[in-house]
Amino acid sequence: MKAAVRVHPETLYARMQNEVALILRVENKGASRWAEAEVEVPEKLSLAPLAHLHKGRMRVGIVGRNQALEKSVKIYASAYTGAQPYECRLVVFTYDKDGVIDERIELPFQVKCEEQKPAVL
Structure with a gap:
């Protein structure tokens, strides 16, 4: 089982409400497996738009052979x-x-947060 994570778009903007998508890709070369993941973000970020939610679980589903x-x-x-x-x-x-539990894969990742650049005319 292989797992990879990416963030799209790559950056968040500071001091304003906005969002990025965390995308998890799970690949399986062996027998079928059920996959799920726990996500943990720091205090200044959240998994909910209007609440402070720092831990969550996502169900990926059954990943068949190949x-x-x-x-x-x-x-x-x-x-x-x-x-x-x-x-x-x-x-x-x-x-x-x-x-x-067949396998446990830890994937640390980083979310970049930058100041929004003013629009240039």
Whole structure:
């Protein structure tokens, strides 16, 4: 089982409400497995648009042999989000046919937050 994570767009803007999509891709070369992931973001970011939610779980689903699945979740900034890189964590769990954890993959990732540049005429 292979897992990769990416953020789209690559940056958030500081001190305003906006969002990025965290995209998880799980590839399987072996027997079918159920996959899910835990997402953890720092205090200044959130997994909910109007609340402070710092931990969440996303269900990826059953990844068959020689198959890949992608799942995304949004990460939100607020008026309190400063311009700096934020260290986040994603842990992917795969389960075998008996429901026992087969594999655990930790994927640390970074969300960049920058000041918005003024529009140039």
